[in-house]
Amino acid sequence: MSNQNYYIPHGTYWPIIGSIGISTMFVGFANLIHDVSWGAPVMGLGLTILVFMLFGWLGTVVNESISGIYNKQVDRTFRWGMSWFIFSEVMFFAAFFGALFYARILSVPWLDGAGNNMFTPELWEGFKATWPLVNTPGAIGQSGTAFSTGFELVNPWGLPAINTALLLSSGVTITYAHHALRKDHRNALIAWMIATIVLGVLFLGFQITEYGHAYHEGLKLTSGIYGSTFYLLTGFHGFHVTVGAIMLTVILYRIQKGHFNSENHFAFEGVAWYWHFVDVVWLGLFVFVYWL
Amino acid sequence: MSTISAVAAHDDHHGPEKGLLRWVKTTNHKDIGTLYLWFAFSMLLLGGAFAMGIRAELLHPGLQLMEPQFFNQLTTMHGLIMVFGAIMPAFVGLANWLIPMMIGAPDMALPRLNNWSFWILPFAGAILLSTFFMEGGAPAFGWTFYAPLSTSFAPDSTDFFIFAIHLLGFSSIMGAINIIATVLNMRAPEMRLMDMPLFVWTWLVTAFLLIGAMPVLAGAVTMMLTDRNFGTAFFDATGGGDPVLFQHIFWFFGHPEVYIMILPAFGVISHILPTFARKPLFGYSSMVYATASIAFLSYIVWAHHMFLTGMPVAAELYFMYATMLIAVPTGVKVFNWVATIWKGSMTFETPMLWALSFVMLFTIGGFSGLMLGIVPADIQYHDTYFVVAHFHYVLVTGALWGIIAAVFYWLPKWTGRMYNETLGKVHFWWAVISVNVVFFPQHFLGLAGMPRRIPDYSLQFADFNYISSIGAFAFGLSFVLFTYIVVDCIRNGKPADSRPWYSAKGLEWTLSSPAPYHSFNTPPSRADILAESQHS
Ligand code: HEM
Ligand SMILES: [Cu+2]
Numbered sequence: 001m002s003n004q005n006y007y008i009p010h011g012t013y014w015p016i017i018g019s020i021g022i023s024t025m026f027v028g029f030a031n032l033i034h035d036v037s038w039g040a041p042v043m044g045l046g047l048t049i050l051v052f053m054l055f056g057w058l059g060t061v062v063n064e065s066i067s068g069i070y071n072k073q074v075d076r077t078f079r080w081g082m083s084w085f086i087f088s089e090v091m092f093f094a095a096f097f098g099a100l101f102y103a104r105i106l107s108v109p110w111l112d113g114a115g116n117n118m119f120t121p122e123l124w125e126g127f128k129a130t131w132p133l134v135n136t137p138g139a140i141g142q143s144g145t146a147f148s149t150g151f152e153l154v155n156p157w158g159l160p161a162i163n164t165a166l167l168l169s170s171g172v173t174i175t176y177a178h179h180a181l182r183k184d185h186r187n188a189l190i191a192w193m194i195a196t197i198v199l200g201v202l203f204l205g206f207q208i209t210e211y212g213h214a215y216h217e218g219l220k221l222t223s224g225i226y227g228s229t230f231y232l233l234t235g236f237h238g239f240h241v242t243v244g245a246i247m248l249t250v251i252l253y254r255i256q257k258g259h260f261n262s263e264n265h266f267a268f269e270g271v272a273w274y275w276h277f278v279d280v281v282w283l284g285l286f287v288f289v290y291w292l
Numbered sequence: 293m294s295t296i297s298a299v300a301a302h303d304d305h306h307g308p309e310k311g312l313l314r315w316v317k318t319t320n321h322k323d324i325g326t327l328y329l330w331f332a333f334s335m336l337l338l339g340g341a342f343a344m345g346i347r348a349e350l351l352h353p354g355l356q357l358m359e360p361q362f363f364n365q366l367t368t369m370h371g372l373i374m375v376f377g378a379i380m381p382a383f384v385g386l387a388n389w390l391i392p393m394m395i396g397a398p399d400m401a402l403p404r405l406n407n408w409s410f411w412i413l414p415f416a417g418a419i420l421l422s423t424f425f426m427e428g429g430a431p432a433f434g435w436t437f438y439a440p441l442s443t444s445f446a447p448d449s450t451d452f453f454i455f456a457i458h459l460l461g462f463s464s465i466m467g468a469i470n471i472i473a474t475v476l477n478m479r480a481p482e483m484r485l486m487d488m489p490l491f492v493w494t495w496l497v498t499a500f501l502l503i504g505a506m507p508v509l510a511g512a513v514t515m516m517l518t519d520r521n522f523g524t525a526f527f528d529a530t531g532g533g534d535p536v537l538f539q540h541i542f543w544f545f546g547h548p549e550v551y552i553m554i555l556p557a558f559g560v561i562s563h564i565l566p567t568f569a570r571k572p573l574f575g576y577s578s579m580v581y582a583t584a585s586i587a588f589l590s591y592i593v594w595a596h597h598m599f600l601t602g603m604p605v606a607a608e609l610y611f612m613y614a615t616m617l618i619a620v621p622t623g624v625k626v627f628n629w630v631a632t633i634w635k636g637s638m639t640f641e642t643p644m645l646w647a648l649s650f651v652m653l654f655t656i657g658g659f660s661g662l663m664l665g666i667v668p669a670d671i672q673y674h675d676t677y678f679v680v681a682h683f684h685y686v687l688v689t690g691a692l693w694g695i696i697a698a699v700f701y702w703l704p705k706w707t708g709r710m711y712n713e714t715l716g717k718v719h720f721w722w723a724v725i726s727v728n729v730v731f732f733p734q735h736f737l738g739l740a741g742m743p744r745r746i747p748d749y750s751l752q753f754a755d756f757n758y759i760s761s762i763g764a765f766a767f768g769l770s771f772v773l774f775t776y777i778v779v780d781c782i783r784n785g786k787p788a789d790s791r792p793w794y795s796a797k798g799l800e801w802t803l804s805s806p807a808p809y810h811s812f813n814t815p816p817s818r819a820d821i822l823a824e825s826q827h828s
Contacts, residue, residue, distance in 0.1 A: 006398045006478075008810065011309065011317030015408035022462075023415040026455035033521045034448055057404070073477060077401040080473040088465050088507045095511025095541055099526055107534035115604055138530025147523075147531040221523050225532035228524035232515070 007074050009064075014057035021049030065267075066259055075266050082270040086277050089240070093281055096236065100229040100288060104131050108225065111137050136224035151218030151227075156290035159210045163203050164286045167241075170199035171279045174248075174272050184262045186255075193252045196275070200245040207238050233285055240278050247271045308809060316411070319403035320809060321388045322706075327410050328385030329699075335377030335417065336692075340768055342370040347730075347764035349747050350757050363747035364432035365424070371435025372453075375553070376460045377417055379687065382695045383556040384409070384467050387495050389706060390698075391471065393800035393807060394489045396480030396816040401473035409467040416459035423449035434745055436546070439527035439538040443519045450520065454513045461506040468502035471495055480799075480815035486577065487825050489798055493580050494559030497587045498552050504591065505548040512541040536601050543594035551590040554654075554686060555583060557694025558625060561647050564701050565629055566826065567796040568644035569636025573826045575628040582621035582628075589618045599670045608667045615665035619658065626655055641793070642716035646697035649724050650690065657685030660735065675745075678738025684731045696723075699778070704792040708806035709785025715777050723770040729763025799824050 025046025032039030064070060106115075112129035113121040121127070124137035136147045154160065177192035214230075221231050251271050254260065260268055308314055308323065318324060345366050349357050358366075388406065392399055400406045423430040428447030431437065442450060475496045479488070488496075516538075518524040525531020527538045558579075566573045573579065595603060595611040603611075629651050638644070660682040664670050673679060704710055733756040738744075742753045749757065791801040799816055800807065802824065816824075 006813070008399050009319055009403055011314070011319055012404050012407065013317055015404060015411050016316050018408055019411045019415050022412070022459065023419060026459065027419065027452075030451045030455055033451060077473045077477050080476055081402060081405075081469050084469045084472055084503055085465075088469075088503045090507075091504055092507035092511055095508045095544075096515075098508075098541065098544070099511075099515065099537060102534070102537050102540065103532060107529075107537060108532050110534075111529060111532065116602075133532045136525070136531045147525055147528075221518070222525075224525045228515075228518070228526050228531070228533065232518065232524065 007069060007071060012057075012060075014053055014060070017049060018053040018057070021046050021051075021053050025050060062254070062259065062267075065264075075264070078266050078270065082273060086273060089277065090281075093233075093236065093284075096229065096233050097284065097288070100233065103133075103225045103229065108133055132226040133224055134226070138224075147224045148218070148220055148222050149224070151214075151220075151223055154210065154214050154217075154219070154290060156286065159206050159213075160286055160290040163206050163210075164282065166199050166203045166206070167279050167282050170196045170203070171276055173199065174275055178268070178272060181255075181260060181265055181268060182262050189255060190252070193248065193255060197245055197248050197252065200241055200248065200275075204238065204241055204245070207234070207241075230289055233289055237278065237281055237285055240281070244271070244275050244278050247274065317407070319399075319407055321392050321400045321403070321406065321811075322807065322809065324400075324406050324410050325385045325388030325390075326706075328381050328388060328413075331410070331413055331417075332378050332380075332382035332385055332695075335373050335381070337771065338421075339370050339373035339378055340771060342366045342373065343764065344768050346370060347761040350749070351761040352758070353749050353751055353754050355748055358747070360747045361429060361432055364434070364745065365430040367745050368431050368434050368437075369420075369424070372420065373417075374687075375435060375549070376457075377413075377420075379553045379691050379695070380464065381413060383495075383498075383553070383691075384464075386491075386556065386560070386695070386698050386702075387467075387471055390702065390800065391474055391492055391495060392478065393705075393803060393811045394492050394798055395475065395478065395483060396799050396812045396821070397474065397478035398810045398812055399478075400470055401478050402470045405466050406470050409463045409470065412459050412463040416456045416463065419452050419459070420456035423447075423452050426452070436542060437516070438542070439516065439519070439535045442538075443516055443527055446520070451517065454517050457513045458510055461510045464502050464506045468499035468506075471499040472503075475499075480812070480821060482815065482818040483821050486580070487821055487827075489559075489826055490562040490573070490576070490579055490583075491556065491559035494555040494562075494583050497583050498555045501548045501552050501555070501587055501590065505545045505552065508541060509545040509549075512538065512545065515541070536598070539598050539601060540595065543597045544591075546597065547594040548587075548590045550683075550686070551586060553691045554694075555586070557650070557691050558583065560694045560698040560701070561629060561650050562826070563796075563798065564643050564647040564697055565632045565651075567701075567793050568641060568647075569633040569638050570795045571632060571636040573628070574631035574634075575624075576826050578624055579628055582624040585621040586618060589614065589621070593618060596665050596670075599667050600674050612665060612667045616662065619662055622658055626651065626658075642711070642713060642720055643697050643701035643793075645717065645720045645724075646693055646700065649720075650693040650697060653685055653689035653693065653724075653728075657682055657687075657690055660685065672741075673738060675743055676738035677734040677742045677744055680744050681731050681734035681738055684734070688731070689727055696774070701793070702800070703778070703781055704785075704788035705800055705803075705805050705807055707782050707785065708788055708804075709781050710788045710792060711777050711781035711785055715773065715780075719770060719773045719777060722773065723767060726763050726766035726770060730760050730767050731763075733757075733760045733763075797824050797826060 023046070025043050028039050028041070028043025028046050030039070032043055108131060109115070109129045110117045111120050111124055112127055114129070127135070127137045132153055134151060135149050138147055173192050173195040177189050177196060180188035180192055219227055219230065221227050248271060251268055254267065308318070308320065315323065315327060345358070346363065349355075349363055388400065426447070426449040428449060431442070431446060431450050431453045433441035433446060475488070475492055515524065515526040519526050519528065525533040527533050527535045529535070562573055562579060593611060593614045595607060596615045599608055599611070633648075660678065664673055664679065664682055700711065700716060737753055737756050737760075740753065742749055788805045790803065790805050792805065799812075799821070802816070802820065803811060
């Protein structure tokens with residue numbers, strides 16, 4: 001009996017298709033930023049291959065899952081895998097938060113002569129360290145800097161606060177959805193899932209509106225270190241919310257198809273974990289990028 | 293449930309598929325391990341060829357063969373190819389081959405993902421190497437790609453390099469997730485954590501290092517990408533950023549990375565020494581704890597690479613003492629290895645020779661590391677050939693030595709055949725003598741002040757450079773013999789027993805040689821596990 005406890009899949013073409021897709025995408029992107037005319041179409045092609053692969057591969061996994069050939073061991077493997085994947089994402093964001101703290105606490109004050117940097121004010125005459133750094137060192141007293149200067153601050157208690165409320169409530173609604181799933185309350189489950197997705201999409205909509213405002217008030221990617229950290233942190237976060245919302249939609253579709261029951265619903269939980277992770281990252285953003 | 297038994301039975305009867313496509317679609321841990329190992333070996337030869345170019349240029353003072361710009365491209369690509377193309381994939385290959393066998397599992401936990409982890413590598417490697425043929429040449433800023441050399445002053449090909457790093461990192465993270473899931477979840481139910489062989493332990497810890505460090509590297513190259521192309525100011529002081537920030541992020545990845553490359557080698561050595569000393573490993577549990585503490589400490593010492601960047605004094609002191617602290621668990625390991633062979637009935641088959649020389653030569657590298665960790669001393673040593681000597685002792689006679697030792701030790705299990713012992717010994721002595729001729733004189737060069745990464749040098753450095761280059765050519769040539777030995781073993785070797793080393797312990801030796809396609813279909817019993825454990 002025991003030799004039937006393991007599940008080992010057959011050979012597969014999906015990974016090699018994924019490799020071709022992702023490399024094509026990157027080669028296209030690299031050419032696109034160097035203004036090569038075929039860059040954009042090649043990048044699009046790569047992305048298409050990648051998406052095709054994701055649907056194919058995950059589709060295979062879904063089919064295997066609903067045909068019941070996965071056992072508890074496979075379920076645990078998926079859980080370990082998803083948790084550590086999310087941890088790797090945490091570390092990716094940590095790099096950008098690290099850059100933010102380094103700039104705020106160290107490099108910007110140093111440019112103003114703090115610490116043992118008594119000579120730097122000679123280099124950047126008239127530069128005053130502030131955070132958010134509205135006027136970049138290069139923009140003062142020097143000509144020809146690449147960085148624009150001067151912008152209006154985003155008020156944290158406007159859209160960002162609303163967005164915080166939206167994302168936090170979506171964390172609550174998805175938890176209700178999970179409870180409903182565990183009790184086999186299908187209608188409640190679907191309602192809570194739709195609520196979660198709507199909250200996520202609203203968040204994204206407000207975020208885009210807010211980008212528009214910020215950009216209009218002069219805060220650009222090229223506004224120096226504040227603009228850099230602001231847009232990369234919020235941008236990667238927004239990207240993750242988008243991916244999360246797409247995954248939630250797929251899960252909703254699978255719920256409607258009846259793929260899950262109160263016992264077996266790892267895919268749901270994995271996506272829920274991911275959603276909570278996106279939530280926590282936003283809290284960090286709200287506190288350290290918008291508020292303090 | 294019937295499908296599973298059908299799948300398992302099917303594979304058991306037929307083994308691997310026929311034809312070349314087998315290698316593209318395989319989900320088998322042994323096939324994927326083999327792919328990793330051959331890929332790593334070809335990258336080792338390529339990176340080695342670059343090193344030959346470097347040493348040929350440095351044979352004599354003055355510019356001999358190439359433009360300085362091309363020299364810099366060679367040093368950069370040599371470092372990148374060796375780290376990301378040779379050492380890391382080779383250890384993942386070993387993990388693939390060995391971990392399922394060592395923990396009594398049939399395969400890795402995520403076989404399809406395993407295939408993808410490998411099949412990203414050739415693509416990433418191709419993108420990286422293609423930069424040689426682009427306008428402006430390949431990246432020339434060193435494997436550490438410091439800003440602003442890599443941002444304001446780098447060729448266009450740098451963006452391709454960035455994406456290659458993204459791909460390599462992606463592959464490593466997926467590989468690490470797979471190894472964690474395998475060790476924690478596919479282990480024979482009767483095997484407790486503290487029964488696991490040390491190679492499994494060291495790889496488990498390495499996998500955590502990978503998951504913590506590789507995403508940070510991805511962050512660093514992403515900031516480079518936006519600084520280069522989209523006008524961000526992360527590493528540019530005119531915008532309020534700081535080029536030194538790049539170094540912090542890079543080394544937050546970089547120092548764990550060097551332990552990623554050495555911990556699995558520690559594991560390998562902890563298997564080989566007991567076998568040929570015919571004694572149990574000394575201090576199994578202290579080995580486990582030492583591995584874990586090295587991993588933890590490796591996250592909090594990164595700025596010892598940056599003592600000369602003008603950090604605040606408090607930071608210099610902190611990073612100096614934290615660095616010294618790593619020597620403690622490392623010392624525990626060396627002590628345990630020596631205690632393992634102490635009064636053992638040693639024989640000196642090829643794997644043992646590699647393992648013993650690992651202990652000695654890695655320790656030399658550890659000592660030079662300690663010297664570099666002393667702030668006032670490092671002001672003298674930094675960016676000289678002393679650093680080059682240090683990291684080649686820990687990486688070549690450390691990491692690479694561990695890999696070669698592992699190849700000789702487990703080759704009979706992989707191929708079912710024995711290699712030629714005489715040739716193995718000849719190759720070992722050839723390599724171990726020549727490698728010291730290459731790298732030992734570099735200590736003296738560095739102490740005398742010869743800077744690294746410069747194609748020319750002043751006359752007083754001529755003799756030692758000449759010696760080093762001659763040693764390098766001899767060392768490079770030794771890999772021709774190595775290739776021959778391995779191919780000869782696969783083709784003509786005498787059949788090997790399931791336990792070719794008389795007193796070797798470990799579940800892998802309970803399987804036939806060559807090992808069956810799916811390692812363990814039935815998990816081994818508690819008694820088997822204890823009989824094969826490394827406990828004393
Ligand atoms: C006893 C433990 C060790 C200590 C105290 C140590 C210390 C150091 C220090 C202080 C430096 C910076 C030198 C400088 O640039 O001025 C350095 C460089 C380096 N170390 Fe170690 N090290 C140790 C072990 C290792 C190990 C085990 C590895 C790899 C397997 C390693 C790989 C490297 C590399 C690659 C560099 C050079 C990086 C570069 O600038 O290109 N070290 N080490
Ligand atoms: Cu280090």
